[in-house]
Amino acid sequence: xxxxxxxxxxxxxxxxNTDIISPPQYMELSIPEAAKYAMSAIDPDFAAKVxxxxxxxxxxxxxxxxxxxxSPLTLKHLGVGAIVAKFFARxxxxxxxxxxxxxxxxxxxDKISDGDLIEIDLAQGVIVNKTKNEQYACSKIPxxxxxxxxxxxxxxxxxxxx
Amino acid sequence: xxxTMSEKILARAAGVSGASAGDILWVNVDRAMMDDILGPRxxxxxxxxxxxxxxWDKDKVVVxxxxxxxxxxxxxxxxxxxxxxxxxxxxxxxxxxxxxxxHQIMAEYGHVRPGxxxxxxxxxxxxxxxLGAFASGVGSTEMLGILVTGKTWLRVPETIKVTxxxxxxxxxxxxxxxxxxxxxxxxxxxxxxTVEYVGDxxxxxxxxxxxxxxxxxxxxxxxxxxxxxxxxxxxxxxxxGITGGYELIVSDADASYCATHDFRADALGPVVACPHxxxxxxxxxxxxxxxxxxxYIGSCTGGRYSDLEAAAAVLKGRKVKKGVRLLVSPASQDIxxxxxxxxxxxxxxxxxxxxxxxxxxxxxxLHSGLLADGEVCISATNRNFIGRMGSKNAKIYLGxxxxxxxxxxxxxxxxxxxxxxxxxx
Numbered sequence: 001x002x003x004x005x006x007x008x009x010x011x012x013x014x015x016x017n018t019d020i021i022s023p024p025q026y027m028e029l030s031i032p033e034a035a036k037y038a039m040s041a042i043d044p045d046f047a048a049k050v051x052x053x054x055x056x057x058x059x060x061x062x063x064x065x066x067x068x069x070x071s072p073l074t075l076k077h078l079g080v081g082a083i084v085a086k087f088f089a090r091x092x093x094x095x096x097x098x099x100x101x102x103x104x105x106x107x108x109x110d111k112i113s114d115g116d117l118i119e120i121d122l123a124q125g126v127i128v129n130k131t132k133n134e135q136y137a138c139s140k141i142p143x144x145x146x147x148x149x150x151x152x153x154x155x156x157x158x159x160x161x162x
Numbered sequence: 163x164x165x166t167m168s169e170k171i172l173a174r175a176a177g178v179s180g181a182s183a184g185d186i187l188w189v190n191v192d193r194a195m196m197d198d199i200l201g202p203r204x205x206x207x208x209x210x211x212x213x214x215x216x217x218w219d220k221d222k223v224v225v226x227x228x229x230x231x232x233x234x235x236x237x238x239x240x241x242x243x244x245x246x247x248x249x250x251x252x253x254x255x256x257x258x259x260x261x262x263x264x265h266q267i268m269a270e271y272g273h274v275r276p277g278x279x280x281x282x283x284x285x286x287x288x289x290x291x292x293l294g295a296f297a298s299g300v301g302s303t304e305m306l307g308i309l310v311t312g313k314t315w316l317r318v319p320e321t322i323k324v325t326x327x328x329x330x331x332x333x334x335x336x337x338x339x340x341x342x343x344x345x346x347x348x349x350x351x352x353x354x355x356t357v358e359y360v361g362d363x364x365x366x367x368x369x370x371x372x373x374x375x376x377x378x379x380x381x382x383x384x385x386x387x388x389x390x391x392x393x394x395x396x397x398x399x400x401x402x403g404i405t406g407g408y409e410l411i412v413s414d415a416d417a418s419y420c421a422t423h424d425f426r427a428d429a430l431g432p433v434v435a436c437p438h439x440x441x442x443x444x445x446x447x448x449x450x451x452x453x454x455x456x457x458y459i460g461s462c463t464g465g466r467y468s469d470l471e472a473a474a475a476v477l478k479g480r481k482v483k484k485g486v487r488l489l490v491s492p493a494s495q496d497i498x499x500x501x502x503x504x505x506x507x508x509x510x511x512x513x514x515x516x517x518x519x520x521x522x523x524x525x526x527x528l529h530s531g532l533l534a535d536g537e538v539c540i541s542a543t544n545r546n547f548i549g550r551m552g553s554k555n556a557k558i559y560l561g562x563x564x565x566x567x568x569x570x571x572x573x574x575x576x577x578x579x580x581x582x583x584x585x586x587x
Contacts, residue, residue: 015349015439019547023554024526027199028230028237041554061350064383065547067285067299068200089383090354091285095301154303155209 003123003146005082005102007053011114012042014059016085018066018092027070035074052079055120057112059085063092072096082120084109084127084138097145100153106138122146164414166321167388168356171296171411173318175279183320183418192295193222193273194308195282197264198241199229199528202248204283205302210310217252218312225249226267227259229522234529262494262520263462265289269373270494272402276391277409281308286462286544288379292372293398294391294411299380319385320420321356321413322347326363328428333582335472336371337464337542337562339363339425340378341433345443346423353383355420358413363427364389369398370468377463378544381440432578434540435560438548446565446577456539457482457570458551459563460491460518461525464542467492470501473567474509476581482514483573488566489531491518515570527551533558540569 019041026037039046056062056075062085063071072095075083082102086109096103102122112118116131125140141149151157165173169181176187194217196202202225217223225245233239242259249257258267265286268274276294280287283305290297300314308314324343330336347357357379364372372389379387390412399405432446459465459473470492482488490510492498498520501507507517516531523529525543533539533552538559541551546558561569564578571581 017547019545019550023549024528025532025549025552028235028241028528041549061353061383064349065285065380065545066200067283067287067301069204069302070200072301073204087350087353089350090385091299091301094304098301098303154307155205155212158213158307 004119004121005055006117006119007055007081008051009057009112009114009116009118010050010054011112012056012058015061015064016058017064018068018071021063021071022068022074027068031070031073031077034070035077038074038078047078050078050080053081054079055118056080056083057109059109060087062088064089067091069095069099072099072101076101084120097149098154100149100151102141102149104138106136108136111136163418164416166356166413166417166419167294167358167390167411168296168319168321168386171277171279172316174277174411181318183318185318186315187318188313189279189316190313191222191281191308192278193224193268193280194305195224195226195264195268195273195280195287196305197229197284198227198231198245200283200302201225201245203241203244206306206309207248209306214310217254217309220253220255222312223254223309224256224268224273225254226264228262228264228267229526229528231260231521232519238529260519263522265377265462266466266493269293270402270496272399272404275399275404275408276395277411281314285380286377288384288387289373289377289462291376291379291386291388292369293395294389296386296388298385317354319354319356321358322352323419323422324357324359325361325422325424326359326427327361327424328363328426329366330363330427330430333564333579334430334432335562335564336367336374338430338433339427340375341435341443341560342425342430343423344378344381344441345433347382349381349439349441350383352379355384356386356388357382357384358388360390365392368468369394370466373466374463378440381544432562432565434565434575435546437546437557437559440544440546440560446561446575449559449575450577452559452575453538454486454540454569454574455537456531456533457486457488457566458524458531458539458541458543459566460489460493461522461543462493463544464563465491465493465497467497467500469542469563470497470506470510473563474506476564476567476578477513477515477571478509480513480571482570486570486573488515488570489518489524490515491524492520494520524551540566540575542566
């Protein structure tokens with residue numbers, strides 16, 4: 001991958017935990033079915049409004065709580081192209097990378113608004129806000145992880161490289 | 163400079179002479195645990211077919227159906243069946259079902275041993291740290307890699323030292339210590355770190371009580387929650403037939419910690435975590451009088467024998483308030499049987515409690531007692547996130563089994579010391 005991800009922002013707050021992203025009552029469903037209820041506790045319209053390539057932007061502690069990979073799986077199924085937060089909970093962060101979802105830490109997410117168009121340079125660690133004509137520093141993704149994300153996650157990467 | 167338990171255990175598992183916080187190591191995994199809800203059904207079974215459909219060591223893999231047991235729907239039943247069939251097809255002898263939440267079973271069946279690395283597809287796997295194991299939760303894809311190779315990469319975490327000194331007053335439990343610690347460190351204050359609990363209060367606790375503390379390390383974002391394995395840990399394992407083959411690894415006196423926190427147990431009163439975050443901790447007096455509809459004693463956090471015993475001491479000869487349902491789920495089949503034989507379950511049932519199967523179902527809102535719109539639950543479990551136990555318009559307060567029992571009697575959140583003084587506990 002060229003390391004550039006661009007998309008429209010869906011903006012949320014702090015502590016978007018795994019019970020919000022992947023409500024437990026629907027975890028017995030398949031990923032496409034369960035995805036309809038993603039984020040429903042705080043935004044019942046989420047599944048209907050997210051479009052392929054949209055970028056989730058949030059505050060602190062994104063993905064806290066459970067180890068459930070159904071959380072990043074449902075977001076990926078709905079087309080989320082990247083997630084930007086001030087910082088992530090540990091297990092969610094690893095799960096997202098293993099599924100090929102770019103996860104980027106940025107201290108300035110308060111400056112980004114719902115509906116902004118942003119472009120993230122994953123290798124350089126820069127977010128350009130095209131709507132507001134602003135630029136923010138963010139975490140870089142090292143080349144070997146970028147290669148893994150480019151393949152679509154750990155499993156496709158292993159199948160190709162091992 | 164000395165080493166922390168985390169540094170020593172991970173160095174041992176990686177086969178290197180020494181490691182320091184920040185090092186990234188390829189470690190050999192001693193036990194890989196999967197449950198039903200996040201086990202083979204999520205990514206693992208299908209993707210293993212594409213890579214290699216064989217586990218690296220059948221004896222080191224443990225599969226436990228605990229979330230969807232007993233199943234409340236055909237879909238749940240299908241998931242348990244799938245998990246059972248997958249375990250059988252892959253030659254996994256360590257398959258357990260309907261016997262209780264996985265973390266309790268891992269401890270009871272001797273899968274968690276001091277000095278070892280235990281990884282599981284459930285975030286509360288960190289509970290095993292009370293027995294001196296580096297135990298941590300992982301996702302499904304990560305587990306897939308472990309199942310086919312027996313290894314994974316781990317960054318050696320920095321360690322936060324939490325010291326508890328003094329004697330717990332009557333009416334105050336290890337769960338209160340756990341919540342108090344989380345309230346101070348914060349729900350992300352230990353992200354990617356180990357929390358190591360030390361001090362004379364910890365040393366005086368039983369293994370039952372210690373498990374209630376390490377269980378919730380992940381509620382601070384921690385990778386692991388550790389305690390030095392001592393004679394009580396050795397005795398706990400010996401009672402389960404494990405008498406050797408492990409190493410008691412403890413931190414050096416001059417180990418390096420990234421932060422330290424000191425607490426006084428003798429100054430602690432009962433606390434609760436208020437909706438909807440686990441670090442939203444307040445003295446029980448601050449929310450005293452809040453009406454509750456459901457009270458729950460159970461789970462890998464609050465359903466052990468000593469928890470049932472504490473609740474029964476308060477509920478003996480009393481009745482659960484009309485309009486409140488008290489649900490009790492012993493944390494394992496073994497605890498269920500012991501509590502039955504000793505009369506604890508009869509005492510609880512006589513007070514009006516509904517005795518459930520050992521299960522994860524209530525804690526994570528899958529079956530056996532979900533909350534309706536506008537309802538309030540006081541719960542001895544580990545998480546109070548919005549929507550966790552049922553409706554997103556319900557509220558969950560977390561407290562000790564004593565606080566839950568006292569609140570069930572009055573129908574509102576109650577300081578258990580009101581009852582504990584009377585029974586002279």
